[in-house]
Amino acid sequence: MSSIRVGIIGASGYAGEELIRLLIRHPGIDLRVITSRQYKHRSLESVYPDIGSFRNIQFDDPDNLEKIDSQTDVVFLALPHGAGMHYAQFLYHRAKVVIDLSADFRLKDPSDYEIYYKFSHPFSDLLEEAVYALPEIYQDQIVQSRLLAMPGCYPTGVLLPVAPFLKKGWIDPSSIEIVALSGSTGAGKTLDSKLLFSELADNLRPYGFPGHRHTPEIEQQITKLAQNRCSRVLFLPILAPLRRGILLSIVASLTEEISQQDAEGLALHFYKEAPFVKILTGGIMPELRYVLGSNYLYFSTCVLADKKKLLLLSVIDNLGKGAAGQAIQVMNIKFGLDQTLGLIP
Amino acid sequence: MSSIRVGIIGASGYAGEELIRLLIRHPGIDLRVITSRQYKHRSLESVYPDIGSFRNIQFDDPDNLEKIDSQTDVVFLALPHGAGMHYAQFLYHRAKVVIDLSADFRLKDPSDYEIYYKFSHPFSDLLEEAVYALPEIYQDQIVQSRLLAMPGCYPTGVLLPVAPFLKKGWIDPSSIEIVALSGSTGAGKTLDSKLLFSELADNLRPYGFPGHRHTPEIEQQITKLAQNRCSRVLFLPILAPLRRGILLSIVASLTEEISQQDAEGLALHFYKEAPFVKILTGGIMPELRYVLGSNYLYFSTCVLADKKKLLLLSVIDNLGKGAAGQAIQVMNIKFGLDQTLGLIP
Amino acid sequence: MSSIRVGIIGASGYAGEELIRLLIRHPGIDLRVITSRQYKHRSLESVYPDIGSFRNIQFDDPDNLEKIDSQTDVVFLALPHGAGMHYAQFLYHRAKVVIDLSADFRLKDPSDYEIYYKFSHPFSDLLEEAVYALPEIYQDQIVQSRLLAMPGCYPTGVLLPVAPFLKKGWIDPSSIEIVALSGSTGAGKTLDSKLLFSELADNLRPYGFPGHRHTPEIEQQITKLAQNRCSRVLFLPILAPLRRGILLSIVASLTEEISQQDAEGLALHFYKEAPFVKILTGGIMPELRYVLGSNYLYFSTCVLADKKKLLLLSVIDNLGKGAAGQAIQVMNIKFGLDQTLGLIP
Amino acid sequence: MSSIRVGIIGASGYAGEELIRLLIRHPGIDLRVITSRQYKHRSLESVYPDIGSFRNIQFDDPDNLEKIDSQTDVVFLALPHGAGMHYAQFLYHRAKVVIDLSADFRLKDPSDYEIYYKFSHPFSDLLEEAVYALPEIYQDQIVQSRLLAMPGCYPTGVLLPVAPFLKKGWIDPSSIEIVALSGSTGAGKTLDSKLLFSELADNLRPYGFPGHRHTPEIEQQITKLAQNRCSRVLFLPILAPLRRGILLSIVASLTEEISQQDAEGLALHFYKEAPFVKILTGGIMPELRYVLGSNYLYFSTCVLADKKKLLLLSVIDNLGKGAAGQAIQVMNIKFGLDQTLGLIP
Incomplete structure (x- = not known):
């Protein structure tokens, strides 16, 4: 089987950095795109010398949606709450698998977003399609959805x-x-x-x-x-x-x-x-x-x-398990891989 | 009023060190004796350069009971659980005020010592005389006793x-x-x-x-x-x-x-x-x-x-408040001083 | 002798906080004014519960120069580099003792400020009057000046x-x-x-x-x-x-x-x-x-x-010794007090 | 090629633990024996739950030399200075590759051991055969020796x-x-x-x-x-x-x-x-x-x-690089593997 093509939007935060760290040693995927508004056009090594030693790749501008679209099968969103919903919507409609590490699709009741996150959720239709992707409990649903809301830590x-x-x-x-x-x-x-x-x-x-x-x-x-x-x-x-x-x-x-x-x-x-x-x-x-x-x-x-x-x-x-690792476990399940692939030695 | 003469037995542990630190700036007392089996005959400064800068005093051998007896009105015991009971008994019978920071006189039921501390309490008579010296609750009893069992942290x-x-x-x-x-x-x-x-x-x-x-x-x-x-x-x-x-x-x-x-x-x-x-x-x-x-x-x-x-x-x-400070607060109460003396600027 | 009246401009940084901590237990001074743009009109206790327990005082607006002028004999400036020069000039000309913890008056050559601090020094006359207030070396000069530039840590x-x-x-x-x-x-x-x-x-x-x-x-x-x-x-x-x-x-x-x-x-x-x-x-x-x-x-x-x-x-x-303590030592020297006053138990 | 059979003597210290951590994900070796006097007969998981999750193995008694001899091609010694020399001698004469993480074979002059390590070196003949195994500098010598003294950190x-x-x-x-x-x-x-x-x-x-x-x-x-x-x-x-x-x-x-x-x-x-x-x-x-x-x-x-x-x-x-990683790098070189095997993702 050919490698799964992976993108990370918001790769400069701690969860994004950990996603890179784990994905570069994942044998079943090909990390194609990492984005960061702050670090765009810089090499991974110049930002994170440690993980950059292992992989020669540059940060892209997150607005470069065309590249993200053409280069990926699955996209991890590792953005602050509220900042990634438009990416989720766009990518979901382009038939990508979207694995969102933020809280944007975790809650089912849109009014909870108003109370707890202080914004009115613009995509309540997607809220319904999203699966709460706790892999030990909702494995079956993960397989069936393309919008996977990762649980909080x-x-x-x-x-x-x-x-x-x-x-x-x-x-x-x-x-x-x-x-x-x-x-x-x-x-x-x-x-x-x-x-x-x-x-x-x-x-x-x-x-x-x-x-x-x-x-x-x-x-x-x-x-x-x-x-x-x-x-x-x-x-x-x-x-x-x-x-x-x-x-x-x-x-x-x-x-x-x-x-x-x-x-x-x-x-x-x-x-x-x-x-x-x-x-x-x-x-x-x-x-x-x-x-x-x-x-x-x-x-x-x-x-x-x-x-x-x-x-x-x-x-x-x-x-x-509270963020990047679990997101990769979910990706593994979604794509029919052994769920431990890339996560244990 | 002349200064209260103070001794510390077991002055080389963390609580003992803190007692010294606090007592050397206490305006109402005179720190006469500090003992440490490990550091006996060494100067305070050679062991704790920081607090030793403020006070020229030597560690005594804890077996030098005569000196302890003749030089103190109140003795703090800052020893491991079980190690200070004999000092407590000796000093109590010499009419000293004994302020014990260990657990040796905190519990009323001797059998609890067997269960939790793995020793048979040799001074059950003293257990009865001891007051659980939580100053905000038992101030009156502190005034009336000479064996003050400091609460645990x-x-x-x-x-x-x-x-x-x-x-x-x-x-x-x-x-x-x-x-x-x-x-x-x-x-x-x-x-x-x-x-x-x-x-x-x-x-x-x-x-x-x-x-x-x-x-x-x-x-x-x-x-x-x-x-x-x-x-x-x-x-x-x-x-x-x-x-x-x-x-x-x-x-x-x-x-x-x-x-x-x-x-x-x-x-x-x-x-x-x-x-x-x-x-x-x-x-x-x-x-x-x-x-x-x-x-x-x-x-x-x-x-x-x-x-x-x-x-x-x-x-x-x-x-x-969990050890040395509270013990000094109790000493202040016992000796009729303002309870905050030496404990606030 | 009546107490020295003290003010602190910039009391919300770490050095300012330490100045308060030390000055509230200094027996020879009266802390009259503390300023903070960020915390103005708030009580010390609401910002620093620990030291606020010991002293009931409010943060003033640093723009309230009239109060600072009328209430102080000596003013500590604990502001970021470049931010306190105008206070220094104002207070110096009002015959206050100014003890500046920033770098603003440490260097003698104005051009060094352009190279290292990226600003043109507006008060080169004051640079000449300022004494580099390292107390163990320049005690005599400290006594003779009213503009005391505290050494860096x-x-x-x-x-x-x-x-x-x-x-x-x-x-x-x-x-x-x-x-x-x-x-x-x-x-x-x-x-x-x-x-x-x-x-x-x-x-x-x-x-x-x-x-x-x-x-x-x-x-x-x-x-x-x-x-x-x-x-x-x-x-x-x-x-x-x-x-x-x-x-x-x-x-x-x-x-x-x-x-x-x-x-x-x-x-x-x-x-x-x-x-x-x-x-x-x-x-x-x-x-x-x-x-x-x-x-x-x-x-x-x-x-x-x-x-x-x-x-x-x-x-x-x-x-x-790298900031607040040494500044108080310098104040003690300047005002003829024992240099250790308020700095040791 | 069949896997290299590996043993670790002294697997319960920090370097030994790190050796296990790295070796269980090394694709070219088979970890056969780990010893610890303190933990003998206990499972790896009971001692180090984290790495034990990945590998089911028990600690052996280090005195079980027969097992060590029969089960290994290469043995890492991760013992305190002076404690592993006899193992080194025994294993060296059994034709094993010995990779010693202690200082026991690093110095060439036996008298240095008396000065700095306070013991008289019993195997000065082995001192001569040992190679100072800094891989970037002495790669050729590493290939030619079977007694590899790993540099200090x-x-x-x-x-x-x-x-x-x-x-x-x-x-x-x-x-x-x-x-x-x-x-x-x-x-x-x-x-x-x-x-x-x-x-x-x-x-x-x-x-x-x-x-x-x-x-x-x-x-x-x-x-x-x-x-x-x-x-x-x-x-x-x-x-x-x-x-x-x-x-x-x-x-x-x-x-x-x-x-x-x-x-x-x-x-x-x-x-x-x-x-x-x-x-x-x-x-x-x-x-x-x-x-x-x-x-x-x-x-x-x-x-x-x-x-x-x-x-x-x-x-x-x-x-x-200061201990376990470098020792594995040296093992890789010694056995003709890519020197990065098991050390990068």
Whole structure:
């Protein structure tokens, strides 16, 4: 089979950079176009000497739609929220596969965009066609759609651990409480004084509570996993002095008295064919370093002594399983490749 | 009034170092003795050039009990758990004021020491005389005792925010869930490979769950604040790549529908005369940097939208309000000084 | 004596914040005015909760010159280079003592401003009146001037260690090579993507070579210390993942064969009355942590085995001895106070 | 060709872990044996969940020499200095290729081991057979020997940049001054309180000066590159708050007036066929992040304005080009593979 021709629009942010890093070692694709308004006409190596050593390619102007159209089968959009919808629409109608890493097509209800993202969504028709591309849960739908909305980093870290328990009905969807610790790259390269080294080092900063933009996304998906029992979650994100990675503490009320063995058994069974989801057992809890640079999610389960609550602890790399890695996993699935291609050694 | 004569046994750990740092600028005391088995006969400056610049003093051998006895009115014990009990007994019977920063006299039930600290407590009589010296709550008892057991760092960060709500009966003591992020100095200078820079940097590591040693301490005190309604808490500590500081997320179920204004009002009123407890209002959440190097605790309150849960966020410096600072605050109270003496500019 | 009335213009940067932190515990002054265009009319506590706990004061508009004039005896300018010259001129002519932390009055040759700072200096008359206020070297001149140009952080860390050797003629002024490691606060709060946490963490970045703005300042002062033997230095600054502090490695050629004892003896004698300069002997080299938060400079001397070169290693806190602390030391000297007032416990 | 059978003795240190990480994605080898006294009989995944996800293998007892002998063609020794010599001798005489990452066979003069490593070298015959396996310089000798002494991390970072200039005679070998910044993994997993997170974070610490163990190694090699003109270097290492990576500043006196273009031209030409050495030109200086996780070395050259000195700045990952990566590069060369196999995407 000939290589899949790939483009990346918005290749100069952290997710875009990670996409390049991963795609240049992906054996089944051909990276044809990378765009960056800021770096257009510069070589990859002049911007990122490390990954540029491996691949001789130039940044294109993102307005060069003709080139993007003629050179690609699939396009990753790695743009700030709201900035890539027109590309999505254009490329979707040119029969491309569009894999959007932003939030622009994650939510189903257009009014949520007004509340949480402060814009009126111009393409509500596309919202309906878009699939929420969490690969371990929605593999079948990914195969059938060409507009793939990649989950946010926090939602990925929450939904995979809770999914088995929600689907089984063992936890109350309205009881979920999440404390999430995140590194700085999750916030992108935004020039915000709060993201300066001088402000984040030696610091921990809760933010976006209540009402972080990932809250409606998590709630929408939990509601769906719980067979439409409408849910509200407590979601508290905290910035930690780290570049990459997310660790999540998730507490939920149990609906019946299960044992620790039940919990582990369910999780292991649910993900027995998921190459990137690892269940820790025997009292081992995940550390962030388990996943840095990879597409893995590790989680542990703990039924508390009183059998009333379940504690789930999960870790992902926000740029890996939380963004670029997962997007490539989705591409692999969509194009019928082994889903791990290019993502493990 | 003549200066209070002060000794520190175990002055070479992080809490001991911080005690020296604070005491050398305390205008009401005279630091007479500092001991360290490791550094005995060395000058303070040769061990800690920074604080040693300010004060010419030598480390003594901790076995030099005669000197300690003859030179001090109050002795701080800053030793590992279990290592200072004999000093405490000796000094207590010599009519000294003993301020113990370890856990050796915090718990009331001797059997808890067997479960959580793996030793049989040899001085159960002293356990009864010891006061749990959380100054904002037990000021009266501090004045009346000479054996002052300083609260642990995590318990301090938990108990001060929850106290008003527990005493008022607005939260259910059996519902409390705590996620605590801590810097590395909380673990002391123990030579444990898990505390190496190479292991903690770029990492987040949950640990001591379930069953961290501060759990029974928190539960004992919550039970007491809740008028002996026996409580069990979920307490999850996580090591973050920081030297100092603790940030705590505390979630509890509300027992009645209170407003955000009620919550803030209660907290402000409860601590209106507490110089070191600061309530953040108006949606502001505490950052760790607010307290680094100080004896302050900041906390915010948030009644969730459904009025069923309360989220409290607090920050302290584990070596300040969580250890040395609070111990000095207690000394000030015990000796009738302004409790802020030496602790604010 | 009544308190000295103090103002700070530009109190919202890192140096300004440190000035406030130090001045609120200074027993000899009264902090009357702090200005910030960004934070005007806000309380100190709302911007810096930590130091705001200690002092109830509001940020003023820097344009409120009348208030500044009527309320102060001395004014610290903690503004970006080029932004404070008009304040300096105005206040100087109103008979205030002006202590400028920027580079605006450090260089004597106006043309250097055109080369290194890209502006034509509008007040060349004031350039002549300004004193380069390195207190250990120019104490007498500080007493006689009212326009005090505070040395840069790097120059302070270089000049104090080399001064004894230059004055004695033991090192060749044209041979000096400096490698300087600095934390991020040295670059201020500038919104530059290179200063984001995501860019500086896990990184080391040489910058500003050749031609860093502190180079002409160092060269001007070395030339002066070496009795006008014109000198050029190699000055390589490197950003390290730290918030505060500078460590400098300084290598110079010896002009005669001196012993290690000679070197230490000279340094100790030269600074025997300098309370903030500490000489490390016996092979001990300074670590950054020795000086964090303080106004001290530590340095070690090492005559290499071949007796041809001297290695000096020095550490300062860029916000302490490198900026705010030293500025207060200069104020103390200027107003006849003990130079350590407010700077040590 | 059938796969090369590989063993790693000492697979639980940082270099050993990195060897595993790299070797499991190397297409030309079969990792048969990994040993660790500490972890024997445990699965790789239980010790390193991240890399263990990719490969199902157990740690063996290093005393199981029979298995090592029967299962391998090449053995990497990743043991502390002095601990692996007997393995080297045994395996060398069993006709294995031995690639030793320790210092045990780097120095030619046995007496240097007594001075710098405090042991008397028991295998001085092997010292003669060992090749100093810096691949860009000694490729021919690597092919001819079976005992390959991998260069230290600092020497690698120094020798590659200086080699072209020494060989050409453009710099004076006796003038070289090196300031080296290193992350903590360079010091291994030694349980030393100076390597605790609490001691290294927010700190910079010069160490091992004069007389760091890499000094004689650097001097031996510089002497050789300079056609036996005996050289002494100034080598100052500094620990920085980083896990990985080394940045080196190298200053040397020029022996003739060369231009910047000459310097860049020489370096580019010298390394035109070296896939892992990258020359930065046009005033760009290397940042540490360019090389983290890779086997690259980047360096820049700068002829100072007076044409008397040359400044070289280089960066490597101490675990990559400074240890495991380079060892694999050497294995590739030794076994006739493309030297980049398994080291670039």
